[in-house]
Amino acid sequence: MFTYPQAQKVPAMFIFGDSLVDxxxxxxxxxxxxxxxxPHCGINFSNKVITGRFSNGKNAADFLAEKVGLPTSPPYLSMISNKSNENFLNGVSFASxxxxxxxxxxxxxxxxxxxxYFSDVNGELQQHLNSTNLQQFLSKSLFPIVIGSNDIFAYFRSSRLCGKSTPREYVDSMALALNVQLKKRYIYRDECDAEINSWRAKYIEGLKLxxxxxQSEFNYSHFDTNSILTNLIDKPASYGFIEVKTACCGLGHLRAVFxxxxxxxxCPNRNDDVFWDAYHPTEAAAHIIVDNMYHDAxxxxFPMN
Structure with a gap:
């Protein structure tokens, strides 16, 4: 019979998303x-191991796992050769x-x-847990989803997409498509790109709606990463940062062109920087983001942390 300690309120995390949590x-x-x-990726781990994270060290997925007392959910592709479906009982990451x-x-x-790939994991879990235990297991598990940035970047970089729909139609379709998915289961930084940021905000409005x-079907929490990241950029000293424009690792202007x-x-002092590269936060910034995600009042x- 499947059991887990009562103190362990979250038995597993199943993570979906992009490079921010890969x-x-x-x-x-x-x-x-x-x-x-x-080698740059993972340079802040004690053994400087190359982990496949788009960061100098841990990312938001690692810090969120720590908050709920779990090991980091391992990459799905690293586990599929392991025939023991018990491996999935702590969760797994599909982020890519x-x-x-x-x-x-x-x-x-x-x-x-x-x-x-979640249906494959769900099938494996069904072989190990009876239906009642599986329902309890999944209802107490976390399903973090970090997604949408690449879609918005793709739209503004593609004349084909821009020609097919207006920005409003596109961000509305993003929310609708994510709705379907759920039911089934800084760009170049000298100045921020005002148009992209504007439509990202409109997408978030549609996502909240x-x-x-x-709300009547399951509990969820939407975390506004854009707002906390803006605060880190606007008030870096309050969070212990010095550099908010130049990326820590990259090439070209502000190390953000390539x-x-x-x-x-x-960069040698990675705790001073908000951005690891042109798109991803440093380990230090990711830590602060997840602290706010978990403890923010x-x-x-929205509607809860």
Whole structure:
């Protein structure tokens, strides 16, 4: 019979999303070029191990697991060769750098799609737990979803997408597509891109409205990452940061024109920087973001932390 300690209120985390929470799935995609598999990535781990995280160290997935007393959910692709379905009882991560809400956001098949693989894990769990225990297990588990940035970037970089719909139509379709997915289961930084940020805000408005339709079906929390990140940028000293424009690892102007690569320059004092590369926070910034996600009373979380 499946049991877990009463003190362990969250038995597992099943993580879905993009490179902000990828803990190594892309390293197992043989033909993917979108990998964090070189020494800069993981430089802040004690043994400087290359983990596949798009960060100098831990990311938000690691810190959230610590908050609920769990080990970091391992990459799904690292586990599928292991025949013991008990491995999934602590959860698993499907997060993959480059993925989006829409399957064609990653047109080159460089990443895992958002939810295709959860049904396989659910099937494995069904073989190990009876229906009552499985329902209890899943109802107490966390399902963090960090998604949407790549879709918005894809829209503004594609004349084809821009020609097919207006920005409003596109962000509305993002919310609708995520709705379907749930039921089934800084860009270049000299100045922020005002148009992209504006439509990102409108997408968040639509997302909140969509999520409210689920309030009678399950508990959820929407965390406004954009607002806390803006605060880190606007008031860096309050959070212990010095550098908010230049990325820690990358090439070109502000180290943000080209991504972090093996031959990129890498800053020596990574706790001083908000951004690891052109898109991802440093370990220090991710830690602060998750602290706010978990403990925040009302400023960034809706309807609860």
């Amino acid at each position: 803990v190594g799935n892309n390293n197992h995609l043989k033909f993917s070029l979108n990998k964090a598999d070189f 750098g480059g993925t989006g809400i829409f399957d064609d956001t990653d047109k080159q098949d460089q990443s895992l799609s958002l939810t295709d 969509m999520l409210q339709t689920f 991504p972090c690569e093996p031959f990129s320059a890498c 009302s400023n960034y979380s």
